[in-house]
Amino acid sequence: DTAVSQTPKYLVTQMGNDKSIKCEQNLGHDTMYWYKQDSKKFLKIMFSYNNKELIINETVPNRFSPKSPDKAHLNLHINSLELGDSAVYFCASSQEQGIGYGYTFGSGTRLTVV
Amino acid sequence: QKEVEQDPGPLSVPEGAIVSLNCTYSNSAFQYFMWYRQYSRKGPELLMYTYSSGNKEDGRFTAQVDKSSKYISLFIRDSQPSDSATYLCAMSASLYTGNQFYFGTGTSLTVIP
Numbered sequence: 641d642t643a644v645s646q647t648p649k650y651l652v653t654q655m656g657n658d659k660s661i662k663c664e665q666n667l668g669h670d671t672m673y674w675y676k677q678d679s680k681k682f683l684k685i686m687f688s689y690n691n692k693e694l695i696i697n698e699t700v701p702n703r704f705s706p707k708s709p710d711k712a713h714l715n716l717h718i719n720s721l722e723l724g725d726s727a728v729y730f731c732a733s734s735q736e737q738g739i740g741y742g743y744t745f746g747s748g749t750r751l752t753v754v
Numbered sequence: 755q756k757e758v759e760q761d762p763g764p765l766s767v768p769e770g771a772i773v774s775l776n777c778t779y780s781n782s783a784f785q786y787f788m789w790y791r792q793y794s795r796k797g798p799e800l801l802m803y804t805y806s807s808g809n810k811e812d813g814r815f816t817a818q819v820d821k822s823s824k825y826i827s828l829f830i831r832d833s834q835p836s837d838s839a840t841y842l843c844a845m846s847a848s849l850y851t852g853n854q855f856y857f858g859t860g861t862s863l864t865v866i867p
Contacts, residue, residue, distance in 0.1 A: 644797070680762065681840055683798070683857040696854055730797050742788050742844075743855070745797030 643667050646731050646746035653721055654754055661716045661749045663731030671695070672714040673743065674706060675730040683730070689714050721753045757781055760843055760858030769867050773830040777843035777858045780824065784845040784856075787819050789828045792840045792860065801841075802828065833865045 644665045653659055665672060673696075674686040687706040688696035694706070703719040714731060728750050732743035760777045767773055775789075785806055790798035802817040804810045804826075810817045816829040826845070830837055840860040 681792075681842070681860040681862075683842065683844075683860075685854045688854065698854075732797075742790070742800035742803060743798075745799065747797045748795070750795075 643744050644731055644733055644746040646729075646749050648749060649747065650750050650752075652752045652754065655721055655723060657721050658717070658719045659721060659751075660718070661729055661731075661751075663714045663716070663746060665712055665731075665733040665744070667733055667744060669733035669735050669744070670711060671734050672708065672711070673732040673734075674714065674716050675732060675745075676700075677728045677730060677748070679727070687714075687716075721751075723753050726751055726753045756859075757856040758843060758845060758858040761861055762859050764862040764864060766864045766866060767833055769833060769835060769865055771833050771865070773833050773837070773863060773865075775828040775830075775841050775843075775861050775863070777826050777845075778824055779826075779845055779856075781845075781847065781856075782821075782824065783847040784821075784824075786846045786848070786855075787817070787826050788844045788855070789815075789817055790842040790844060790857075792842060794839075798842055830863075833863075835865045835867050838864045 671690045673688045677683045689708045692708045705717045708714045728748045731746040758779045787804045789801045792798040807819045807821045814831045818827040840862045842860040843858040844855040846855045
């Protein structure tokens with residue numbers, strides 16, 4: 641049973657479109673994250689939610705909007721997609737006080753904007 | 755300047771070799787250090803976790819932290835083709851929610867049978 645699942649795995653879309661990526665974790669973790677991994681494999685945090693509350697909101701364009709309907713779900717909505725948004729987006733989760741065990745990552749959503 | 759620097763490689767070694775992967779960092783507040791392994795088209799998975807300076811061993815893997823030099827290493831003994839992946843270091847100043855981990859760019863490793 642997948643611990644952190646993201647959908648879709650692949651997303652190809654045109655510039656200017658709006659798209660959403662969904663993430664669900666069944667680990668009972670309190671904190672969820674969105675990371676962006678560029679073509680050079682650099683992982684950078686975008687957002688972090690703890691029990692549905694936004695904790696980290698790094699400098700990302702406001703075209704990106706996270707939504708957490710409950711602590712098991714964290715979705716990412718992207719408006720007016722641009723070529724530079726092409727990347728792999730990873731959802732992750734962790735226990736609030738157990739980050740020592742690290743994050744559990746999903747398998748990623750490969751977004752290509754054409 | 756990035757918080758964490760990591761040589762991207764690629765690194766190619768014969769099966770059975772000892773592999774050394776390294777990261778340097780600039781933030782002296784970092785205390786928690788991790789190594790992740792990422793297979794192609796998969797999410798990163800946690801390999802090793804260490805706190806502060808010192809060594810930690812887990813099977814064929816040894817993690818070393820030298821806080822005075824701001825340098826961490828991951829050693830893989832008796833490397834196997836299944837070790838072929840990208841290895842990312844990550845570090846943080848705190849375990850508490852709201853403190854993010856900073857990742858290196860990853861080192862691509864290929865172990866040749």
